[in-house]
Amino acid sequence: MTAEGGAPPFEMTGGRVRRDGREVLSGVDLRVAAGDLLAVMGPNGAGKSTLVKAMLGLVPLSGGGTAIYGAAPSRFRDWKRIGYVPQRLPMGGGVPSTVREVVASGRVARQSRWRPASAADRAAVDRALEAVGLTDLARESAHLLSGGQQQRVLIARALAGEPDAFVMDEPTAGVDAANQAALAATLRELAAAGRTVVLVAHELGPLEPLITRTVVLEHGRIVREQARADAAAPLAPLTALGRTA
Amino acid sequence: MTEMLQYDFMRIALVMAVLIGLTAPAVGTFIVQRRLSLLGDGIGHIALTGIGLGLLTGTSPVLGALAVSVLGAIAIEVLRSRSRSGGDVALALLFYGGLAGGVLLTNAEGGGTSLQSYLFGSITSVSASDLYVVAGLAVAVLGIVALFGRELFLLCQDEEVARAAGLPVRFLSVLIAVTAAVTVVIAMRAIGLLLVSALMIVPVAAAQQVTRGSAARCCWPWASVYCRRCPGWRARSSTICPLGRRSCCWRWPCS
Numbered sequence: 001m002t003a004e005g006g007a008p009p010f011e012m013t014g015g016r017v018r019r020d021g022r023e024v025l026s027g028v029d030l031r032v033a034a035g036d037l038l039a040v041m042g043p044n045g046a047g048k049s050t051l052v053k054a055m056l057g058l059v060p061l062s063g064g065g066t067a068i069y070g071a072a073p074s075r076f077r078d079w080k081r082i083g084y085v086p087q088r089l090p091m092g093g094g095v096p097s098t099v100r101e102v103v104a105s106g107r108v109a110r111q112s113r114w115r116p117a118s119a120a121d122r123a124a125v126d127r128a129l130e131a132v133g134l135t136d137l138a139r140e141s142a143h144l145l146s147g148g149q150q151q152r153v154l155i156a157r158a159l160a161g162e163p164d165a166f167v168m169d170e171p172t173a174g175v176d177a178a179n180q181a182a183l184a185a186t187l188r189e190l191a192a193a194g195r196t197v198v199l200v201a202h203e204l205g206p207l208e209p210l211i212t213r214t215v216v217l218e219h220g221r222i223v224r225e226q227a228r229a230d231a232a233a234p235l236a237p238l239t240a241l242g243r244t245a
Numbered sequence: 246m247t248e249m250l251q252y253d254f255m256r257i258a259l260v261m262a263v264l265i266g267l268t269a270p271a272v273g274t275f276i277v278q279r280r281l282s283l284l285g286d287g288i289g290h291i292a293l294t295g296i297g298l299g300l301l302t303g304t305s306p307v308l309g310a311l312a313v314s315v316l317g318a319i320a321i322e323v324l325r326s327r328s329r330s331g332g333d334v335a336l337a338l339l340f341y342g343g344l345a346g347g348v349l350l351t352n353a354e355g356g357g358t359s360l361q362s363y364l365f366g367s368i369t370s371v372s373a374s375d376l377y378v379v380a381g382l383a384v385a386v387l388g389i390v391a392l393f394g395r396e397l398f399l400l401c402q403d404e405e406v407a408r409a410a411g412l413p414v415r416f417l418s419v420l421i422a423v424t425a426a427v428t429v430v431i432a433m434r435a436i437g438l439l440l441v442s443a444l445m446i447v448p449v450a451a452a453q454q455v456t457r458g459s460a461a462r463c464c465w466p467w468a469s470v471y472c473r474r475c476p477g478w479r480a481r482s483s484t485i486c487p488l489g490r491r492s493c494c495w496r497w498p499c500s
Contacts, residue, residue, distance in 0.1 A: 058409060076411075077411065079409065079411025086403055095274055097402070103401060105395065106410075108399050108412050157406075243318045
């Protein structure tokens, strides 16, 4: 149960996903409580991204069920409570947008179609840019930034929506040490504010001290699960498992 | 210069050019952002069947083109979203089927009407009744872009993020396709089905060369007709457009 006694942010029971005749997730049970900082780890092709997408209803389940704050994704309406950070911004081609424009689009779940952006919207965008240290680059074209900076833009977009729960797909992939440290600082603030974070990662690096729970996926199943609160063992061996795969 | 405006057909042509210059790039921005730059061209092919139907049944070719291209746009969107592979073959069949249908129906009508004016446009032969239809459609297109702009922007950036933000992704995808279809029909009489896509794409591509943000995507060539700088709007940089040398860039309300 969550601190408020309500439904947990994410709860999957017996989740199965089948794609092109192959089972990508094979009966995953996972409950993410409010305030958890959960890392989903495992080798390439283990089904990590599929798991988090299925939790959000972006990938349909072929068996089992999943709920966001107690409601099936198709019935869930309170999407402003969710912030999704995809693996990377689709870059190249298309129309270039400034960092601020991309970040501001994260407010869409909180905005009315009939009203222009309010002072509260602009203040939230300012805070999100500041949180990831991109205030100075706000007017730059997002597609010209480095991979790590682009990742921070995507995180800022989710932050701008001021959600209760974040789902981040490989926020550390291809990100240099300085940008990983910036991400760790952002996560620390989110943890302090009691937000829930589910992140997919190969390696935790500077994020490791912040993670409260880790699950390791292999061949679409959870093979190990470790919570910092009830396990004295450090999380390092799990990191190594992700690295060797 | 002003003498030409003494003629009705020139005044109608000017209003028509302004309406098209206003709507086509506004829709084109979302289409380019979604990497569907050839969507307008495909819809143009399909619209020919509608023109043929309109001529054959003795009703308005513009309304025939509107009905068929809207249905075609919905079909394209369904094919695009449902099929991972083989979608482009289905799209090609739809496009060339539309073109062939137009030729077949026009010949069946037997009135000696040429598709030439629809393929290449003839802005000076636009009638006042055509203009009223086009003006109504232009208002509808701009209204949709203004109302759903923020949602369409996020959808065009990343469909999965849009879904995770609770946006009605299927509805918005169909809305973009239908809006593009309506724009094609608007521009059909003036610049022709073969070039209509150019007016949706080229101003956006040109704006990209000189601006950093997607504020530039709302390139308003019509503004250049009336003003060199628009007071009250934050003009960021000059944008090259087919219909004018200078234009203003509208700041998106969310930025």
